Amino acid sequence: MTRFSYAEYIALFRSSDTKRNSSPQKISSSGRAANRDEEVSSAVRRAEACDSDDWTALHEAAHRGQTHCVQALLTDPGMCVDKRTLQEQTPLMLAVHGGHLECVRSLLEAGADPDISNKNKEMPLYKACEQESISVVKLLLASGAAVNQRCYRGWTALHEAARRDNTELCETLLRAGAAxxxxxxxxxxxxxxxxxxxxxxxxxxxxxxxxxxxxxxxxxxxxxxxxxxxxxxxxxxxxxxxxxxxxxxxxxxxxxxxxxxxxxxxxxxxxxxxxxxxxxxxxxGISPLHLAAEHDRRIIMSLLIESGFDVNSKLSQECSARFQDRRVSALYCAVAARNTRAAAVLLKAGANPNMDPFSPLLLAVRDGCLETVALLLEHGAHVNARPTAGFPAVLLYTHQLDVLQYLLDHGCDARTCFTCSRHHSGEHTHFRSHTVNTDATKPELKFCDWISSSCWRHSAGRVTDLLLDYVGNVQLCSRIRDLLLDQPEWMSIKEKTCECIMNHSTFASKTSVELHRCWDDHAMVVCLTAEQLNYLKKQSH
Missing domain, CATH: 1.25.40.20 (Ankyrin repeat-containing domain)
Incomplete structure (x- = not known):
């Protein structure tokens, strides 16, 4: 088969794109008409030649809107008017896509099938609506195009007309029987x-x-x-x-x-x-307030509250179960999304900060958002809530010392961090993570377990040092002491624990033998100053 040359073809018919004045056509009619006939004959001889995409001369002419060339090519009795490219495009589809009305008319008059789809199962009628070409649409419908034919996703021509907000197209399609x-x-x-x-x-x-x-x-x-x-x-x-x-x-x-x-x-x-x-x-099972709070729609929240929506309405059990944290309140949704101002709107309207299984305060502490922490504490959030831990749960989520200090300043009970008795005899409980234990059958989580976990060991000294600023008369268990010995804050911690012992009311009544026992016994780990050590040495002689 002779290979078709685009360059040769375009050179042959480029003149057909240019409108000529009637007078020059008459002057040169004999010469140019003869040349044009010769060019058409040459194109027709090559009409069935294809390129690598299976485009023929007819595809190219239809695509370019060259009506004269299309008509000339269609005179060949062997021309396949519905031949498809590799993308399953017919000459009619290409002409419709380009909005070339006269090419479309010529192809339809030559018997082109108006219902052959392309690779995406889109019909010429669908493409005509996409181009908003009302004339082409009417021509296709008049030629018998199926008005309710669907593409591979089920879209019809009427869908496309509606998407384009073209009322005239909608009217034309509906009159032709569109569903x-x-x-x-x-x-x-x-x-x-x-x-x-x-x-x-x-x-x-x-x-x-x-x-x-x-x-x-x-x-x-x-x-x-x-x-x-x-x-x-x-x-x-x-x-x-x-x-x-x-x-x-x-x-x-x-x-x-x-x-x-x-x-x-x-x-x-x-x-x-x-x-x-x-x-x-x-x-x-869900209030509009939950959604407005989650997406920080404060104007909407105010409008809903003014309309009587309860700021403390809860998610249904089914809705709550969709969340791993089992949230129930709109306030929790706001805090979880870090929408502090939305949380403020709810709290001002009377939202309860303590109604969720997992406190919104813990979320704010985890995120290190001091503004939200302060807001929740101001409106009554329980700073010492400890669902399954033996110390305030907020400490589990405190990653910033300034937030921890703020919590301690506002009533967080640091003393409960130093009530461990399990490690005095050398017993150790391996703690793998700082998540809250939800199994009531497991031992209560202790502060020493948590502070010894791998993710907190590096800051154990700083945290303990800060906590000791807010407590007195406490004892460090063996596990905390072993952990802190090589940390830079150990000297400061030694001083603070010694002050606790010196201020203890029973210290003055102990004999030197009892003091030595205190020193050697891991059940009461204390560190004495040089002055106190000298005193013990003198008493022992």
């Missing part, structure tokens, strides 16, 4: 697609033509939920005017009010509040 509620593979209808993009004109026409306003997608979304999600206020108004159900939930259980609150669309929330059933909200 007004055609569904794609996700059960999206043209009306839902129009609502998603906020195309009120196309949506109004579709509703007028009988489109269902309460149709749902496979995940339970409606035209209203899509308009609420994307903030299309006028579209929401149109749908409500046509009695769309504002209490239809998605498969996730969310009502349109939930979705509008989550995305922060105040005007839409105001439209939905009077018509949304509070019973349906309770049945959903």
């Amino acid at each position: 007004v509620d055609a569904r794609n593979t996700d059960d999206i209808t043209p009306a839902i697609e129009a609502a998603r993009h906020g195309h009120t004109g196309a949506l109004a026409y579709l509703i007028q033509s009988g489109a269902g306003v309460n149709a749902q997608t496979c995940d339970g979304n409606t035209a209203l939920t899509q308009a609420c999600r994307h903030g299309h206020t006028e579209t929401v108004k149109l749908l409500l005017k046509h009695h769309t159900d504002a209490n239809e939930a998605t498969n996730a259980g969310l009502l349109p009010l939930h979705i509008a609150s989550q995305h922060g669309h105040k005007e839409i929330v105001s439209l939905l509040l009077p018509i949304t059933s509070r019973v349906r909200i309770r049945q959903s």
Whole structure:
């Protein structure tokens, strides 16, 4: 087969793209017409030649909109008008994609099939709607194009017309028999697609033509939920005017009010509040406040609170179980998302900071957010909560000394960190992580276990040194002492523990023998100053 040359072909027919004045055509008609006929004949002889993508001269002419060349090539009795490229594109598809009306007309008159799809199963009619070429659409429909044909994802030409907000296209397709509620593979209808993009004109026409306003997608979304999600206020108004159900939930259980609150669309929330059933909200298991707090929608939160939503409403057990931390409150959602100002709105309105299984204060401490920590403590968060540990749980999550000091200044009980009696005899409990123990059958977590864990050993001296500034009359167990001996804060810790012993009311009554026992016994690890050691030496002689 003779290989077709694009350069030669384009050179032959480039002149067909240029409009000529009538007078020059007449002057040179005999010469140029003869040359053109010779060029056409040459092209026709090579018409079936293909390039590496299986493009023929007809594909190229249709793609370029060269109507004269298309017509000339179609005169060849052996020409295949529906030949496909490697991308399964016919000359008709290429002409439609380029919006070349006369080329489309010539191909259709030559018998081109208007329903041959490309590799993505898109039909020429779908492509014409994508190009918003009403003339091409009408021509294809007049030639018998299937108006409800779908692409590989189930989109129809009407879906594309609605997406483009082209009412004229919608009207043309519907008059040709397009299904007004055609569904794609996700059960999206043209009306839902129009609502998603906020195309009120196309949506109004579709509703007028009988489109269902309460149709749902496979995940339970409606035209209203899509308009609420994307903030299309006028579209929401149109749908409500046509009695769309504002209490239809998605498969996730969310009502349109939930979705509008989550995305922060105040005007839409105001439209939905009077018509949304509070019973349906309770049945959903989640308040719009939870979503607004999580996404830092403070204006929406204030609007919901003013409308009577309870700041202490809890997630249902089913909703709470979706979270590993078993959260229940809107306040927890705000703190978990590090939305301090949203948390402030809730606390000011009376939110309880102590109603979640895992305290929001622990989250704030873990994140090192001193502003949130202060806010929660100011509104009554329990600083000494210890669900399964023998010391305040906030210490488990304190990674910054300034936060720890703030907690201690506001009542965190440091004394409970030094009540260990298990390690006085050399017993050691291996502690692998600093997570809270939730198994009630396991031993209570002690401070020495936690501070000895690999992730905290490097700062054990600094933490212990700071804690000792807030307690008196405490004893260090053997495990803490062994851990701290090689840390730079050990000298400071020695001084503080000695002061604790010197201030102990029973120290003065001990004999020198008893003091020696205290020194040797790991059950009471203390470090004495040089003056005290000299005193012991004198007493022992």
